[in-house]
Amino acid sequence: MFVSNKFLSKRREKGVGQGKVSQSLAMFFLLLASVFVISAAQAEVPNAIPPTVTHSGEDVPQPIEFPHDVHTEENGINCLYCHTYARRSPVAGIPPSSKCMGCHTIIATDKPRIQKLTEYWENNEPILWNKVHDLPDFVHFTHEKHLQRFVFENEGMDVENVSEVCAFCHGDVKKRTVAKKVKPLNMGFCVRCHEANDGPADCWKCHK
Amino acid sequence: MSLKNILENWSHYRRAHEDGGHHEYEHMWGMAIDLNKCTGCNACSVACYAENNLPTVGKDRMRKGQGLHWLRMERYWDEPDLGGDEKEYQERGGSFLPMMCQQCNAATCEPVCPVAATYHTPDGLNAQVYNRCIGSRYCSNNCPYRLRYFNFYSYYEESWPEPLNMQLNPDLSVRDKGVMEKCTFCIQRIRTGKDAAQREGREVKDGDVVTACAQTCPTEAIVFGDLLDKDAQVTKLWKAQEVELGKTKQDKSNGELRGYRVLEGLNTDPCVMYMDRVREA
Numbered sequence: 001m002f003v004s005n006k007f008l009s010k011r012r013e014k015g016v017g018q019g020k021v022s023q024s025l026a027m028f029f030l031l032l033a034s035v036f037v038i039s040a041a042q043a044e045v046p047n048a049i050p051p052t053v054t055h056s057g058e059d060v061p062q063p064i065e066f067p068h069d070v071h072t073e074e075n076g077i078n079c080l081y082c083h084t085y086a087r088r089s090p091v092a093g094i095p096p097s098s099k100c101m102g103c104h105t106i107i108a109t110d111k112p113r114i115q116k117l118t119e120y121w122e123n124n125e126p127i128l129w130n131k132v133h134d135l136p137d138f139v140h141f142t143h144e145k146h147l148q149r150f151v152f153e154n155e156g157m158d159v160e161n162v163s164e165v166c167a168f169c170h171g172d173v174k175k176r177t178v179a180k181k182v183k184p185l186n187m188g189f190c191v192r193c194h195e196a197n198d199g200p201a202d203c204w205k206c207h208k
Numbered sequence: 209m210s211l212k213n214i215l216e217n218w219s220h221y222r223r224a225h226e227d228g229g230h231h232e233y234e235h236m237w238g239m240a241i242d243l244n245k246c247t248g249c250n251a252c253s254v255a256c257y258a259e260n261n262l263p264t265v266g267k268d269r270m271r272k273g274q275g276l277h278w279l280r281m282e283r284y285w286d287e288p289d290l291g292g293d294e295k296e297y298q299e300r301g302g303s304f305l306p307m308m309c310q311q312c313n314a315a316t317c318e319p320v321c322p323v324a325a326t327y328h329t330p331d332g333l334n335a336q337v338y339n340r341c342i343g344s345r346y347c348s349n350n351c352p353y354r355l356r357y358f359n360f361y362s363y364y365e366e367s368w369p370e371p372l373n374m375q376l377n378p379d380l381s382v383r384d385k386g387v388m389e390k391c392t393f394c395i396q397r398i399r400t401g402k403d404a405a406q407r408e409g410r411e412v413k414d415g416d417v418v419t420a421c422a423q424t425c426p427t428e429a430i431v432f433g434d435l436l437d438k439d440a441q442v443t444k445l446w447k448a449q450e451v452e453l454g455k456t457k458q459d460k461s462n463g464e465l466r467g468y469r470v471l472e473g474l475n476t477d478p479c480v481m482y483m484d485r486v487r488e489a
Contacts, residue, residue, distance in 0.1 A: 088407070138339060138381035140399065144407070203337045204329050204395055208380055 045164050046156040049196040053189055054171075057181025060132045064116050067177045072163060079163050079173075087152070090142040094129050097121050132179045133170065140208045149197075168193070225314040225454050225477045235412070236332035236453065237393050238435040238479040239422070240445040241306060244466075244486060245429035248304030252421035252430060253279045256308075258375075259394060259420035261382050263363030276357045278391040279308040279421055303485055306421070306430065309334060309355045309391035310470065310478030313453065317347035317356060325388075332435075332479065333393055341387040348388060352471050356390045359383050393432070394419040414440040435479065451481045 071077045080086060085093035101121050104114050120127050135141055150165040151157050157165075163174060171182030183189060194201060214221065256262065256279040265275050284303040315334045318326050325340035326347055348356035362385040368376060376382060379396035383389050394417075401417035414433050422430040433442035435453060449467025451458055456475050458468070466484040 137378075140379070140396075142403070144403070148406075202329055203327065203340075204331075204333070204335045207337050207339060208396060208399075 045150060045154070045161070045168075047154055048150055048165075048168075049193075050168050051183065051189060051193045051196075053184055053192070055182055055184040057132075059180055060130050060178065062129055062178045063120075063127050064113050065177050067113070068173045068179065069175055069177060073174045078160065079166050080159070086143040087147050088144055090140075090144065092143045097127060132181055133185060135185065138207060140206055149199075221319075222314060222475060223456070226456065227454075232330070233332050233436065234330045235437075236435040236479065237311065237398065237417075238332075238433065238442055238446070238453075238481070239393075239419075240431045240442050240449075240467075240481045240483065242429045242431075242483045243303070243305060244483065245427040246304050246306065246425075246485075247427060248281055248283065248302065249426065250281050251424045251426060252306050253277055253281055255420040255424035256391070259377060259380075260392070261376050261380050263367035265361075265363070269360070274358070274360045276359070276363075276389065278355075278357065278389070279306055281305070282307050305470075305482065307353065307355065307470075308421070308480070309393075310353055310476065310480045311391075311393060312476040312478045314475060314477045316350045316352060316474075316476055320346040320350045322346065331398065333395065333398075334390075335395075336388060336390055336392070338381060338383055338387045338389065343386040343388065345388065352474050352476065356388050358388050359385045361385050413437070414442075445483075446481055449481065449483060453477060453479070 071082075072079065082095040082099060083092040084095070085091055097117065097120060100117055104117060108114050109118070117127070147162070147165065150168075151159055151162055166173065169183050169185060170179065173179055190206065191201075193199065257264070257277070260278055262276050262278060269275065282305040284305070311332065311334045313328070313332065315326075315328065318328060318334065321327075322344055323340055323342050325337045325342070327335055327337075329335045343358065345358055348354070348358060364373075364382045364384065368382075377396070379400070397419060398417050402412055405412045405416060412434065414437055417432070417434075419430075419432045422428075422432040431442045431445060433440035435443055435446065437443060446452070446467070449465050450462065451467040451469060454477060456472065456477070458472065460468075466486065467481050468484060469478045469481055472478060
């Protein structure tokens with residue numbers, strides 16, 4: 001899918017440059033261009049065919065409206081900085097409040113969200129985040145394996161771009177405040193990606 | 209495979225394991241159980257209940273044969289060859305045989321499943337996919353060992369009331385009513401062991417994976433391992449007893465050897481070898 005879009009986009013540039021295409025053909029290329037732009041929004045992950053299916057999940061209210069966009073898009077913090085366990089365990093992990101306070105004793109202390117965070121911190125209360133991407137209990141999924149395949153053992157993949165791999169299943173979290181389920185995460189979704197990327201097809205690899 | 213093909217080549221199909229089977233196996237998980245060491249203490253069974261989220265069904269349902277003990281301790285009180293009817297021999301106590309799914313390589317349960325919920329994995333295991341199971345119970349009826357257990361009731365609420373649900377193993381689902389289940393050779397532990405080996409960039413070695421029953425056995429009667437690994441303890445035991453996989457009729461001429469597989473004459477090619485109990489005659 002991704003390769004073919006790139007291929008098509010080259011043809012588009014050539015066509016537009018010549019300026020001799022009919023209007024209907026121009027419309028066709030414009031459509032192609034829009035497809036290209038959408039896929040270009042996800043930067044490249046080498047040796048991978050990302051899933052394309054989307055889903056519209058419900059908004060999950062969180063105790064603090066954590067702005068993912070400010071942290072990642074504006075300040076360029078890597079996903080793995082807070083979700084540390086993704087690289088070595090089944091779950092990606094929610095960072096402890098102490099990790100938040102590592103920066104937020106100094107940074108942006110005047111913001112209401114940070115004041116709420118400080119309140120939790122000073123009262124020694126854990127922040128009870130609500131789970132957004134909840135897989136059924138009969139599914140065995142590990143973040144570790146997927147990061148190994150797409151990031152750490154993937155030649156030409158830069159760990160700086162890990163968010164593109166996260167986006168396969170979590171969507172563009174960079175554009176959101178709190179996360180929301182934007183991929184179906186059902187069996188069809190998993191299997192299509194496994195087929196496209198030569199993942200294991202044995203039932204007992206995922207079902208438990 | 210068409211029906212015609214199945215009917216015509218049935219005997220060949222049932223003997224395919226003798227030519228190496230249908231798979232390129234990555235592992236071949238197997239067991240060796242020394243009945244000389246087994247004291248019948250049932251610790252393996254208890255460990256299995258704890259590890260695999262098995263519900264306790266109660267006396268009445270157990271009596272009806274609705275128990276869900278993936279590993280059951282079979283007791284034999286009389287041994288006719290040894291004068292089993294005589295009181296003297298009975299007082300010496302029973303013989304015990306821990307019986308779990310034999311993970312047959314030519315499993316009788318697999319071809320009869322109408323929805324392919326049970327199949328053979330590349331690990332040499334006989335897998336049961338709960339989500340796919342429709343509860344026809346054909347597999348259970350076709351199993352010569354009677355090792356498949358059916359969930360006639362839902363147990364997740366009554367068997368683990370709050371806060372006992374906290375003791376459930378998260379690496380395993382809690383089965384609901386209407387599905388068949390059986391021993392998996394602790395697939396969750398195999399998975400963990402393989403993951404750990406991959407993380408360290410090496411092959412799975414003997415001792416990486418130990419099933420709950422083998423881990424618990426106080427006399428170490430149960431040995432678990434990969435039969436394709438030549439250095440594994442289980443392979444050595446199989447070799448010492450001259451029991452081979454993919455062979456329907458084992459050579460029984462040497463009276464010194466104690467190794468046998470239960471009902472192996474039925475051509476199931478089980479992966480569990482028992483070593484017979486030796487008693488003073």
